[in-house]
Amino acid sequence: MKSTRFTLLALTAASAAFLTGCATQNNAKYVDSQGPNTIVSLNSINIQDWNTAADKLVASLLASGVLERAPELPAVMAISRIRNNTQQQVDTDSLTKKIRIALNQTGKVVTTTTMGPDGRVEDAMAADAGAMGAFMAGQKQVTKLPYYTLSGKLLEDRVSVGSTKQVTYTFQLSLTTVKDGLALWEGEELITKQGQRSSVGW
Amino acid sequence: MKTLLPILAFAALGLTGCATSVNTVQRANPQATPSYVADQRVVTDTTLARKLSTVSVSEAKVSGNLLKIQVTLENRSTKPQAFTYKFDWIADDGMELSGPTGGWKQIQLEGREVRAISAIATNPRAVDFRLKVRENN
Structure with a gap:
């Protein structure tokens, strides 16, 4: 019984x-956005790909020791063009914002939001308010010029054998010193995914 | 002959499995002088502990004041294994620090491969770390 x-x-x-x-x-x-149970897909750059690329590129930049060479810390950095040469419609801020936050946390770099490629500024109101404030005070606007610019490119490579597909996303970044135009640091991170269909978890 | 074929195929499979492990060559007397960290290990997955062993933990300061931790791992199996790992950073007041890039990362080790994983704390307040490792599903 x-x-x-x-x-x-x-x-x-x-x-x-x-x-x-x-x-x-x-x-x-x-699910945890930074956890191991997020969806892995072969047709797009997933959040874990952005995280991994940003983490490794930041680690490479910090380990290089070039940020210590700026005459004053924190050094001002402007985000230049990040070319998207992948087939995906992506917002490159998914990469650059993580890098900016991480570098800002180190206390070695601050990012200007009132300067951008082709005159497109991130914070137009801050730029206008700065110009207006200087005009009202009868002074010339003193904009802090960047010491560094960060530029880069996203690439994609697709191959397949039978029903197995492979995609490699390449994240390339360069940190250039404005005064001489030399790339002080360059980093590249490759992420390759292989399989027949998307899956949940790694 | 017909019975011999499956046996030969099975043997070939077995040999292929063995061939995935990694042979290495290195300097007999290493010149590097790492700063080793005395570590404390908590094992909750004994299967994982049998497959993956921690060889050493070392630390360094990069970019002036940022803590870098390097953990050398060894795949004790002769087959390739995938693991995920995550570094947590702890400030001098015991509070855990968060960062934009501190998620789980993947590492794939070939059979018997020894490889180091490392991370740099982006916050200069980080003085301690915690490494979490789990087996891939």
Whole structure:
């Protein structure tokens, strides 16, 4: 009698576990954006790809020691053009913002938001307010010029054999000193994904 | 002959499996003098601990005041294995520091391969670290 009750209990527990498992697979749920259970797809740059690329590029830049060479710290950096040569429509801020935050945390670099490639500024109001303030005070506007610019390129390479597809995303960045136009640091990070279809988790 | 074929195929498969492990050559008397960190290990997955061992943990300061930690890992299996890992950084007051890039990362080790993973704390307040490693599903 005891063993029958035990078997029944075990069966009920197993069925409950099975049903719960099914429920979590089908229903929407929150996952950690930086965790290992995010979706991996072959047709786009996923959030973990941006994270990994930014992390490794920041580590490479910090380990190079070039940021210590600026005459004053924190050095001012402007974000130049990041070319997107992939087939994807991506916002390159997914990469540069992470790098900016990380460099800002180090206390060695601050980013200007009132200067950008082709005159396109990130914070137009700050630029206008600065100009207006200087005009009202009868002074020339003193904009802090960047010591560094950060430029780069995103590349994509696709190959397939049979039904197995492979995609490589290349993230290239250069840190240039404005005064002489020399690239003090250059970094490249490759992320390759292979498979037949997208999956959940790594 | 017909019975011999599956045996030969099986043997070939077995040999291919063995061939994935890595042979290495290095200097007999290494010149590097790493600054090793005395570490404390917490094992909750014994299967993972059997497959992956921590060879050493060393530290350095980069860019003046930023803590860099390097952990050398060894795949104890003869087959390639994929793992995910994550570094957490802790400030001098014991508070965990967050950063924009501190998520889980993947590493794939060939059979018996020894490789170092490293990370740099982007916050100069970081004095301690915690490395988490898990097996890929």
